[in-house]
Amino acid sequence: MEPLNQDVDEAINRWGAAAAGTDPLLASFTIEPYSAVRPHVPFYRFFSYPDILDLRKKGYEVDRFIPVFDQLDDALYSQAIRIHELLHLHQDYPNPIWNPRRAREIEFSVRAELHRFGLSDIPTLLRRMLGRAFPEDSLSHLSIDLLHAFFWAALSEVARDYAWRSPILEGYADYLAYPVRAAGFSERVRS
Numbered sequence: 001m002e003p004l005n006q007d008v009d010e011a012i013n014r015w016g017a018a019a020a021g022t023d024p025l026l027a028s029f030t031i032e033p034y035s036a037v038r039p040h041v042p043f044y045r046f047f048s049y050p051d052i053l054d055l056r057k058k059g060y061e062v063d064r065f066i067p068v069f070d071q072l073d074d075a076l077y078s079q080a081i082r083i084h085e086l087l088h089l090h091q092d093y094p095n096p097i098w099n100p101r102r103a104r105e106i107e108f109s110v111r112a113e114l115h116r117f118g119l120s121d122i123p124t125l126l127r128r129m130l131g132r133a134f135p136e137d138s139l140s141h142l143s144i145d146l147l148h149a150f151f152w153a154a155l156s157e158v159a160r161d162y163a164w165r166s167p168i169l170e171g172y173a174d175y176l177a178y179p180v181r182a183a184g185f186s187e188r189v190r191s
Contacts, residue, residue, distance in 0.1 A: 043133045044069045055125050058118075065126070065154050071185045072133055072150045080142040082183040083149045098178045103152060106172050110159050113166050119158070126154045149183070152176035 044062060052062055087100045111123050130151050134143045156173035163170040 042069065042073050044073075044129070046132055047129055051125055051129055054121060055129075058122055058125075060122065060158070062129075065129075065157065068150060068154045068157065068180075069130075069133075071153075071180065072130070072146060075146055075185075077142075079183040079185065080146050083179050084142055084145045086179045086182060087145050087148060098175070098182070103176060103179075106175050107152065107155065110155055110169065110172050110176070113169055113172075114158065114162070117162055117165065119162075122158055123151075123155055126158075127151055130154065149179040153180040153185075 044066065047062065055062065086095065086098065089095060089100060107123075111120070114120060114122055130147050133147065133150075153176065156177040159169040159173040159176070163173065
């Protein structure tokens with residue numbers, strides 16, 4: 001029987017747990033999910049570069065939306081449940097403040113206003129970028145509801161930027177950002 005090759009590839013020694021001085025096999029059994037050997041990388045670090053360039057051509061950098069993206073990345077199960085309850089109204093307990101059907105209507109009104117200012121691509125780019133938050137195998141009805149709510153929150157940021165040109169956008173932005181604020185994400189979302 002021939003002995004195993006004991007040469008170790010240099011790339012293995014410079015990546016992940018080995019770079020931190022820990023055996024990669026032992027690091028895979030770490031109790032702490034986001035330790036130095038397995039750091040968490042936010043989803044917005046994996047955007048496609050053409051999307052970033054398209055967003056930049058319209059006058060926005062990805063950094064403008066990082067507070068919203070970070071909140072999505074840090075979402076708790078209880079917050080996802082709250083957003084799910086807001087988006088799927090029960091006829092027995094309607095919400096007198098916010099209605100998902102009205103939010104969809106406002107989304108299209110905001111899109112129309114942004115189209116007037118030459119920013120019709122921004123909502124599509126934001127939706128595409130947020131779609132990277134959950135890989136295909138982790139999609140569920142709760143994650144889809146989170147994507148809807150955070151898309152509206154990101155869209156409300158753009159609407160607030162152009163409220164000086166069309167004052168109605170300020171009210172629309174408040175309405176679209178309501179689910180994220182109501183679910184407890186109010187620390188970083190502008191109001």
